[in-house]
Amino acid sequence: xxxxxxxxxxGKTLRYAARLRGGGSALPxxxxxxxxxxxxxxxxxxxxxGIVVVTGTNGKTTTTKMLAxxxxxxxxxxxxxxxxSNFTRGVLSAMLGEIGLGGRLQADVAVLELDEWHALQxxxxxxPTHALLLNVARDxxxxxxxxxxxxxxxxxxxxxxxxxxxxxxxxxxxxxIAEGLSGKEIRYFGVDPEIADQVPALNEADVRFEDAATPxxxxxxxxxxHPVDTRDFAIRFGPAEQVGxxxxxxxxxxxxxxxxxxxxxxxxxxxxxxxxDLTEAALRTVTAPFGRGEVIDVxxxxxxxxxxxxxxxxxxxxxxxxxxxxxxxxxxxxxYADGQDVSWLYDxxxxxxxxxxxxxxxxxxxxxMALRLDYDEVLVEQIEPDLxxxxxxxxxxxxxxxxxxxxxxxxxxxxxxLLAARFGxxxxxxxxx
Amino acid sequence: xxxxxxxxxxxxxxxxxxxxxxxIYGDLGNTRCLAARIRRHGYDVEVHDHHPGMPFxxxxxxxxxxxxxxxxxxxxxxxxAVIGDRLRGxxxxxxxxxxxCGMYQMFGHAFITSDGVELPGLGxxxxxxxxxxxxxxxxIVLDTPxxxxxxxxxxxGATMLGSGQAPFGTVRVGHGNNGQDxxxxxxxxxxxxxxxxxxxxxxxxxxxxxxxAAAAERATGRxxxxxxxxDALADEARTRQITRLRARGTGKLKDTAxx
Ligand SMILES: [Zn+2]
Numbered sequence: 101x102x103x104x105x106x107x108x109x110x111g112k113t114l115r116y117a118a119r120l121r122g123g124g125s126a127l128p129x130x131x132x133x134x135x136x137x138x139x140x141x142x143x144x145x146x147x148x149x150g151i152v153v154v155t156g157t158n159g160k161t162t163t164t165k166m167l168a169x170x171x172x173x174x175x176x177x178x179x180x181x182x183x184x185s186n187f188t189r190g191v192l193s194a195m196l197g198e199i200g201l202g203g204r205l206q207a208d209v210a211v212l213e214l215d216e217w218h219a220l221q222x223x224x225x226x227x228p229t230h231a232l233l234l235n236v237a238r239d240x241x242x243x244x245x246x247x248x249x250x251x252x253x254x255x256x257x258x259x260x261x262x263x264x265x266x267x268x269x270x271x272x273x274x275x276x277i278a279e280g281l282s283g284k285e286i287r288y289f290g291v292d293p294e295i296a297d298q299v300p301a302l303n304e305a306d307v308r309f310e311d312a313a314t315p316x317x318x319x320x321x322x323x324x325x326h327p328v329d330t331r332d333f334a335i336r337f338g339p340a341e342q343v344g345x346x347x348x349x350x351x352x353x354x355x356x357x358x359x360x361x362x363x364x365x366x367x368x369x370x371x372x373x374x375x376x377d378l379t380e381a382a383l384r385t386v387t388a389p390f391g392r393g394e395v396i397d398v399x400x401x402x403x404x405x406x407x408x409x410x411x412x413x414x415x416x417x418x419x420x421x422x423x424x425x426x427x428x429x430x431x432x433x434x435x436y437a438d439g440q441d442v443s444w445l446y447d448x449x450x451x452x453x454x455x456x457x458x459x460x461x462x463x464x465x466x467x468x469m470a471l472r473l474d475y476d477e478v479l480v481e482q483i484e485p486d487l488x489x490x491x492x493x494x495x496x497x498x499x500x501x502x503x504x505x506x507x508x509x510x511x512x513x514x515x516x517x518l519l520a521a522r523f524g525x526x527x528x529x530x531x532x533x
Numbered sequence: 534x535x536x537x538x539x540x541x542x543x544x545x546x547x548x549x550x551x552x553x554x555x556x557i558y559g560d561l562g563n564t565r566c567l568a569a570r571i572r573r574h575g576y577d578v579e580v581h582d583h584h585p586g587m588p589f590x591x592x593x594x595x596x597x598x599x600x601x602x603x604x605x606x607x608x609x610x611x612x613x614a615v616i617g618d619r620l621r622g623x624x625x626x627x628x629x630x631x632x633x634c635g636m637y638q639m640f641g642h643a644f645i646t647s648d649g650v651e652l653p654g655l656g657x658x659x660x661x662x663x664x665x666x667x668x669x670x671x672x673i674v675l676d677t678p679x680x681x682x683x684x685x686x687x688x689x690g691a692t693m694l695g696s697g698q699a700p701f702g703t704v705r706v707g708h709g710n711n712g713q714d715x716x717x718x719x720x721x722x723x724x725x726x727x728x729x730x731x732x733x734x735x736x737x738x739x740x741x742x743x744x745x746a747a748a749a750e751r752a753t754g755r756x757x758x759x760x761x762x763x764d765a766l767a768d769e770a771r772t773r774q775i776t777r778l779r780a781r782g783t784g785k786l787k788d789t790a791x792x
Contacts, residue, residue: 440672471766
C-alpha cells in the first residue's frame with residue numbers, strides 16, 4: 101500500500117505541474133507507472149460494474165465518448181479517459197485525478213479507449229470484463245506494420261476478456277475473432293442489410309482466407325443500424341426493441357455505426373437496467389470529439405475541421421461531406437503521429453472533389469497532395485506548405501462562406517493553435533478541452 | 534496537366550498483378566499514375582486487374598505489382614507458379630515491369646525465412662532475400678539512370694544481388710536492399726524491382742515514362758511518341774522531399790519491432 105501511495109503522490113504532483121504548463125496528458129501516468137506498475141490493476145479492481153475496453157482502428161474516441169455518456173445517463177459513475185490519449189499511461193493519468201491517496205477510484209464502471217497494442221498491454225495487468233472491437237484498418241503502417249498483426253492483437257484481447265465481447269459483424273477481420281473464443285458471451289453490432297452496399301467504404305478487404313465467411317444471423321442482443329435519412333437513424337435489437345429514431349450531433353454513417361456499437365455494448369454492461377429513452381437522450385447530446393467534424397465559427401460562418409488518419413477514414417470523411425460541397429483545404433504533414441509514408445493518399449479516391457476543386461493544399465507534403473489530386477483530375481487553386489500562410493490565404497479568399505479543412509494530426513494541432521489565436525477561442529488549441 | 538490529342542497513337546495494356554492481395558501501402562498509385570500518363574501521352578490504356586486463378590491476358594505491354602502482407606503473399610504463390618513461365622517469357626522479351634516490395638522479392642530467386650525455410654521465387658531477377666527481425670523503414674533517396682528518385686521504404690527482408698545483377702539505383706539516403714552495400718532494387722531487361730513505396734512513380738515521372746516508352750514500342754511497333762506533360766507538381770514534390778531527406782542525413786537502422 102505504501103508503494104501505491106508514493107506512486108499516486110508522485111503522479112498527482114506531476115499531473116498538477118503538467119496542467120500548469122498546459123502540457124501533455126500521458127507524462128504523469130508514465131511516472132506513476134514507473135513507481136508502481138501494478139497501480140492500474142489494484143485501483144481498477146475496485147470498480148464493481150465492469151472494466152470495458154474500446155479498441156479498433158477508427159472511431160475509438162467517438163464510440164468511447166458515446167458509451168460513457170449512455171452509461172452515465174443511467175445514473176452510474178463512469179471513469180473514462182476522455183483526453184483521447186489512448187495509451188495505458190493516459191488511463192493512469194486520468195485515474196490519478198479521481199482517486200484518493202488510499203487508491204480507491206470512485207466509479208461504478210470504467211470505459212477505456214485504448215489502441216490495439218496498448219489494449220493488449222493493459223489486459224496483461226487488468227482483466228477487462230467487456231471488450232468492444234470496432235474495426236481493423238490500415239493506419240500508420242510504419243508503426244503496426246501489418247493489418248493482419250492488428251487483427252491478431254484484437255483476437256488476443258478478446259481471449260483475455262472475462263465476460264462479454266462485442267464484435268463488428270460487417271468487418272471480417274473482427275467477426276472472425278469469434279471462431280477462436282470460448283467461455284464468454286459474444287454479441288455483434290452492424291448495419292441493417294438494406295444499407296450493406298455502403299459498408300465496403302467503411303471496412304478493409306480481408307484477403308486472408310479463401311472462403312467468404314459470414315457472421316451468424318443477428319439475435320435480439322445484436323444492435324443493427326437502421327438509417328432513416330442522412331441524419332436520422334434507429335438501432336434495432338430484434339423486432340421488438342428500438343433505440344431512436346434520433347439524430348446525432350456528429351454527421352455521417354461512421355458516427356451512426358459508432359453509436360450502434362456503443363449502444364450494443366451499453367446494453368451488455370447495463371443488462372436489465374438498460375433503458376432506450378435514457379440512451380436516446382444521451383446519444384443526442386454527445387458532441388463531436390476533438391477533430392471529428394468540429395465546427396468553428398469564423399465571422400459567423402462555419403469552418404469544419406476534419407481529421408484524416410488513414411485511407412478508410414479519409415474515404416468515409418469524403419463521402420460524409422460530399423453531399424454538401426464547400427470551399428476545401430487539405431493539410432498533410434508526415435510526422436510520426438501523421439504517418440510518415442504518404443502512400444496512403446493513393447488508396448483514397450478524390451473524385452468527389454472534382455466538380456468543385458480544392459482551394460488550397462498545405463502542410464509539409466502540400467505538393468504531394470496537389471500531385472495526388474492532379475492524378476484524380478481535381479483542380480487545385482493554391483499550394484502553400486506553410487500552415488499559417490495557407491490558413492490566412494484560404495479564409496481570406498473564401499470570407500463569408502462556409503469552409504472545410506481536411507487535415508492530418510499534427511497539421512490539425514497547428515491549425516487549432518492558429519485558429520485559437522486568430523479568433524480568441526480559449527482553450528481551443530489544446531486537446532481534450 | 535496537358536490534354537491528350539484527339540486521335541490515339543495506339544492501345545497499351547497495363548496489367549496490375551494481384552491488386553487485392555499485393556497492393557497495400559498505396560502501390561495502386563503506380564497503376565493510377567501509369568494509366569493517367571499513358572493517356573496524357575496520347576495513347577489508349579486498358580487496365581487489366583489480374584487476380585489469382587484468372588487467365589493471364591493475351592496482350593500485356595506493361596506490368597505492375599506491389600507489396601503485400603504474408604497472408605496476401607501466400608495467396609498469390611500458387612497463381613505465380615501457374616503464370617510463371619509466361620512472366621519469365623515476357624521479361625526476357627523486354628516487356629517493362631515495375632515490381633515493388635513483396636512482388637520484387639517474389640521476382641527474385643528465393644526468399645529465406647528467419648527460421649531458414651527457402652521459398653523459391655520466379656528467378657526473373659538475380660536476387661535473394663532473407664527475412665530478419667528489424668524493419669528498414671523511412672524516406673529514401675537514390676541515384677538512378679533516370680536521375681534522383683525519392684520514396685519511402687518499409688521492409689523487413691534484406692535482399693542481396695547476384696554477382697552480375699544491376700541494382701535499380703544507388704542509395705544516397707536510407708537503407709536500400711540490405712542496409713549494407715548501398716544498392717537499392719534490381720533491374721534486368723526492362724524489369725525494375727524496388728522497395729520504394731511513396732508510391733514511387735507519381736513523384737518520379739521519369740521512371741514512369743521510361744516504362745511507358747518501352748510499353749508503347751511493344752504495343753505499336755513504333756518508337757515512343759511522347760507528348761509534353763507538365764510535371765511541375767511532381768518535380769516540386771520530389772525535390773522538396775529530397776532536400777529534406779538529404780538534410781536529415783543517412784538514416785540509421787531503426788529497431789522497429791512494434792513499439
Ligand atoms: Zn514495403
